[in-house]
Amino acid sequence: MTLEWEKLFAGRVSGMSASEIRELLKLIDRPEIISFAGGIPDADHFPSAAIARAYEKVFQSNTGAGGALQYTISEGYTPLRDWLCGYMDRKGVKIAPDEVLITSGSQQALDFLGKLLIGPGDLVAVTKPTYLGALQAFSPYEPTYVSIAMDEEGPVLADLEAALARKPKFLYLVPDFQNPNGTTVSPARREAIVDLCTKAGVPVIEDAAYAELRYEGDFLPSLAAIDAARNGGVPSQVIHCGSFSKTMVPALRVGWVSGPKDVIQRLVLMKQAADLHTSTINQIVLHDVVSEIFDSHVKRLRTVYKERRDTMLAALEEFMPAGVTWTKPQGGMFVWIELPEGLCGTELLARAIKESNVAFVPGAAFFPDRSGRNTIRLSFSATKPERIREGIRRLADLLVRVSA
Template identity: 45%
Template structure:
């Protein structure tokens, strides 16, 4: 085919990480690389019952075309969870679609877009198609540093993209004081915040900080997801935004896929409207808390001196920082040769990567294999430290 690709298509890089990760699908590999929730948490029976009720009651509407903004009872359910009007809620095909739509309606070529250091890779991919100029906001173990949001740094920025809870990739969380400071700074600057919160319900203790949305509903575009609390294969997420923004997002969504499947929207509504999540989410929290504890114990036991990591209070990931003279991408080859995989940290940086970082997921690997895998990883890192010494 004599095809001429668009400039944005030509700029799409083949994801080195995707190639790397193909290796990790071999069954003998202990993989801490995936971003998948544990399938043990999928509420199969509840979803089966929800589907049965759907077929028993009103299957035709679920199978017909529907409104772009989504199935109203589910919009209302989401709105009630967040104390907003249903007119501010749109269901999306995973929250990944909301990232794409936000890029579409808010980013022009070379628009500054503020992101955490590091940040979620999938957001960088989605926004990149619209050609922004990413500005990495200085961040520490508590998330972005609000004082770093100066008028100079944020000039012309379309929005700041923030993951306040158990961030992918680092697992870190913003405390209440920092949330307040961030909101105050954003409101002073007139800076919209895009709050991405797929992991917020996965606090191990159940304690949660208020969402940025609840603190400043008119300054925040909020992204939620059913992927981590029900099942990702349903591809169901949502966006909450002031009506004027939601209207534009809706126009863009209509062109993108008309609407998210009415079938999955109704299955999820049938499931959550029974109160399923009240009993289901605590079971995920318990499992992930135990998995995290196993990972922390294994890291404490097996990591050489000079290696540090985050101790998450929720979510699926931790973030390991090696001595600066080690490169986690180079290390990957050695680790995979020993059948242990992780994700090198570099692709999570919009600008200068800290190449001595890596992400570990701990929710899909059985505890015994966590200990086994981290012991191997620790010894691989130890070897490289000695080789570099």
């Protein structure tokens, strides 16, 4: 007898879906494809030499190697958590080591927070559009999404107030150079968001994956910093998620989540059940590297990615036909394109790959209700400037043909 596995799966499995982005990453290995799909850093600018030295340092000592290859505490490598406390303190947020948990990338933090806070049918407030990975992390816990429109300053406050009146379990937000649309929440809007959520008793999950990648303008206070400033320097309303994947390297899979102690203690229990702890040696190596070169390396990345952003924006201005609009991000990795009504990003992608050897992500993937069919996301971080210009020219030519 053959088991009918579909009948044995838990109901929450229906909330799982494949990531359009992960599937599109397979195209990167095809040299003829100019890919604007994956929001990934450029491997040519990884701090490989510093990482190699850090690993070598570990193995120069038998004692050090033994500890690095051993189990460690679920909370994370203590010196790395201490470093993060100092990092957050410079951002205006005072946390103790027991208020930060090291996770296997910030994606694991989102999964844990979904498990911690969402029950079947619970409301979760997100922007439209929002980060696809967050939807993938939250959806298996069977929430009902309430979506908040965005303008050039961030979430529209009237929409946010209406959403908060329905008492969602939390608001999820990427305030800096949002994935996917590149929008940065304005200072006034940040203050209003914290005000409204505090009054409504609704926590905020702040995803700060791109916050260090600013190319122009002033760095803005995080939502956690605004929350902390109203609470003696300690956040009470905002759970802050960070990652080293965009600033250092993705493969070490080291991220973190900080927040009120009660939250972190529960997340530690989830970490123990999920994977015991993030790789000990990777945490040790990363701590060595960020202690030595974090600021200088991030400064270099800003220069590289700024050139690519500028190249993409200039090419869009030069080549795109009338009726196509796009965002002009101050940082991050993404430009958001709105196509003329009636065009479908998914259908355009099929033709772009087949006819133009260009890849991107259809925008509908970033909406819980799969709306936004006439939008697409372009990433500029992993593509050299000359290929960015050529890729945009090809895409614009295709749009002219499609619209004819």
